[in-house]
Amino acid sequence: GQQVMQIPQYQHVQEGEDFTTYCNSSTTLSNIQWYKQRPGGHPVFLIQLVKSGEVKKQKRLTFQFGEAKKNSSLHITATQTTDVGTYFCAGEGSNDYKLSFGAGTTVTVRA
């Protein structure tokens, strides 16, 4: 199955700054999902991207699916303390209906 890599593993951000986390797959994906896990909590679904080049926004979060459908990114603007947590991407392969999760990017915010 596909392998999904996420970078960076840790992101320390000053409150108010922007940052981006990246997700890369070894194979073409049929779609990609993003989840957020707050400290002590469980992963919660954020969004799904299906189309090549697709861009979706949720308030300060912008999600993008690459043209080749092998990578994705999550960009957060004006980071707030509520953004603290671990963000996972999860890709579904074109021939494999399992989701493969990345290792996650853990975000901490300096006030």
Next chain:
Amino acid sequence: DVKVTQSSRYLVKRTGEKVFLECVQDMDHENMFWYRQDPGLGLRLIYFSYDVKMKEKGDIPEGYSVSREKKERFSLILESASTNQTSMYLCASSLFGTGVNQPQHFGDGTRLSIL
């Protein structure tokens, strides 16, 4: 709202014991999943099921088995627990999707320690 309930938040067992982790969902979802979560490794799929009595191996099935006798319940079994199975175990469920995986809904997890 979907609720996925795992039977225990914390569990301590001994090496060699047979361990059962239970998961129940209340939204009539067809698909159910068991993952383990370890620092730096993300979520790794152990087993999943897309229907009653059906099961499929995930990426790390060795040392585990599963049971799905009813649609709402999916059990993970550690046949003979070992210390390297100490981990956080997460159960999830989702609707069956045609061509595209539907969003997964997770339980709160069971932190299992094998001594």
